[in-house]
Amino acid sequence: xxLTAFSPEAIDGHVVGVGxxxxxxxxxxxxxxxxxxxxxTFFRTGERAEIAARGGxxxxxAARWAAKxxxxxxxxxxxxxxxxxxxxDSLGLVEVVSDGWGRPRLATHGALRLELSDYExxxxxxxxxxxxxxxxxxxxxxxxxxxxxxxxxxxxxxxCPSRTEKLSIE
Numbered sequence: 223x224x225l226t227a228f229s230p231e232a233i234d235g236h237v238v239g240v241g242x243x244x245x246x247x248x249x250x251x252x253x254x255x256x257x258x259x260x261x262x263t264f265f266r267t268g269e270r271a272e273i274a275a276r277g278g279x280x281x282x283x284a285a286r287w288a289a290k291x292x293x294x295x296x297x298x299x300x301x302x303x304x305x306x307x308x309x310x311d312s313l314g315l316v317e318v319v320s321d322g323w324g325r326p327r328l329a330t331h332g333a334l335r336l337e338l339s340d341y342e343x344x345x346x347x348x349x350x351x352x353x354x355x356x357x358x359x360x361x362x363x364x365x366x367x368x369x370x371x372x373x374x375x376x377x378x379x380x381x382c383p384s385r386t387e388k389l390s391i392e
Contacts, residue, residue: 235342235361235362236361236362237359237360237361238299238300238341238360238361238362239295239296239297239298239299239300239359239360240295240296240299240357240358240359240360241291241292241293241294241295241296241297241298241299241356241357241358241360242292242295242355242356242357242358243287243288243289243291243292243295243355243356244288244353244354244355245284245285245287245288245291245353245354245355246284246352246353247280247281247284247349247351247352247353247354248280248352250280250283250284250287250354251280251283251284254280254283261287263311263314264287264290264311264313264314265283265286265314266314266317266331268317268319269286269317269318269319272318272319272320273286281349281354282349284349284354285318285347285348285349285354285355285356286318286347286356287313287354288347288354288355288356289316289318289326289328289345289347289356289358290313290316290318291313291356292345292356292357292358293316293328293330293343293345293358293360294308294312294313294316295358296343296358296359296360297337297338297341297360299360300360308334312333312334315330315331315332315333315334315335316328316329316330316331316334317329317330317331318345318347326345326346326347327343327345328343328345328358330343338360339363340362340363341360341361341362341363342360342361342362342363343358343359343360344358344359344360344361345357345358345359
């Protein structure tokens, strides 16, 4: 089946989905602490360690939960009008990791990593008082290398085939 201009694969570097999730920190902390709660099983070892290093506050757990939900929402927009294809435990396949300066990114694992391999994932986390939130932007994978000037990106550094080439794939 030939790709169309509306196929996510044909939209090099363009946004194909966005997701936003907002979590009530106190409510999430209560759910996390419930005996038999499965919430903690959705957090990977690295996330647990990072949260502990930050003092273990509920706002950190809630922001990471929001990021997992926001990614699923962003990705789900690609399947509008079709049934979901994720298992209920898929949120455990999403991990918030941070660099040495605390900047977050999302890592995916297992089947979800394969499903999202053609996409770039951008994430922003925030928490203020009783609310934690995450915003995710999903773009067709077109990796740009920053130029020597901090504010610019060189289009020639894009590693994606041209849109014309992609449209001719069958």
